[in-house]
Amino acid sequence: MPGQPCRGTVHRLNGQTICFTGRVLVDGEWRVRTHCAERAAQQGATPKTDFSRKVTLVVYGDLASKVVTDDRRTYSSTLVDAEAERRHGRHVCVVDADGFSALLRGRPAPCLELRRARTGRVRPVAAAAPEARILGGPLRLRRTGRRAHVDLTLDLSRLDEATAAHETTVGALIEHLSRQGVEACTNAAGAPEFDAGWSLGEDIFVAEVKSLTGAREDQQIRLGIGQILDYAHQLRSTCPSAAIRPVLVLERRPSAVRWTALADSVCLRLTWAPEFAGI
Structure with a gap:
């Protein structure tokens, strides 16, 4: 209030x-x-x-x-x-x-x-905090909309499709975690701006969500891997006692099977809608 x-x-x-x-x-x-x-x-x-x-x-x-x-x-x-x-x-x-x-x-x-x-x-x-925090309040979906068609070199309709796909994936992830009794959270103030976070026991999971609609699949996955590994590295530096588990969440199964092996090699969980296997 x-x-x-x-x-x-x-x-x-x-x-x-x-x-x-x-x-x-x-x-x-x-x-x-x-x-x-x-x-x-x-x-x-x-x-x-x-x-x-x-x-x-x-x-x-x-x-x-x-x-x-x-x-x-x-x-x-x-x-x-x-x-x-x-x-x-x-x-x-x-x-x-x-x-x-x-x-x-x-x-x-x-x-x-x-x-x-x-x-x-x-x-x-800056207010002195007793300890660094990672997870914030409950995660909510953001509103998305479609722009009017205008003469622009950038195809905004496809951009809107990608944004909607991102939020659809976030919503499906929230529901998946909720069915397990787990609450999806935003980032805490001052923490890296990951897309979703949750805790299981002593483990804190931080996730980046990537849509594959209207974009090059390999480019999106590479971007997501870099982002979430960077977030995890930052959190491990500021919260050394926390067990940080990075997760990359995709809109759908990637076309190339090599991404799973790459994720395993850098201790990153790779999952995708609608099953979200492994989380």
């Missing part, structure tokens, strides 16, 4: 009342506040130009890595006001540019702590 403690993670933009301290670096490109507000509104947020008691989420923009002084400039007073609201018992979430980019992609983002110095300066800092 907006205004209540987030327990360290902002899960979605939908339902948030949002304001920005300035332009924001979104996926490597600087975007002005109006553009960011439009993007947030598309995700179900309500943008505000100034901070008020209705605001539940502040996006910390172009002052990143700088100390904010308690003056009356709008972009600097926003964090001061947010910190004051927190002290009075109303939690206002604060995310940085990376967090906002993640939320735009439907991924969770860490909520930043606010530190006030004796001089009245306020600065956002």
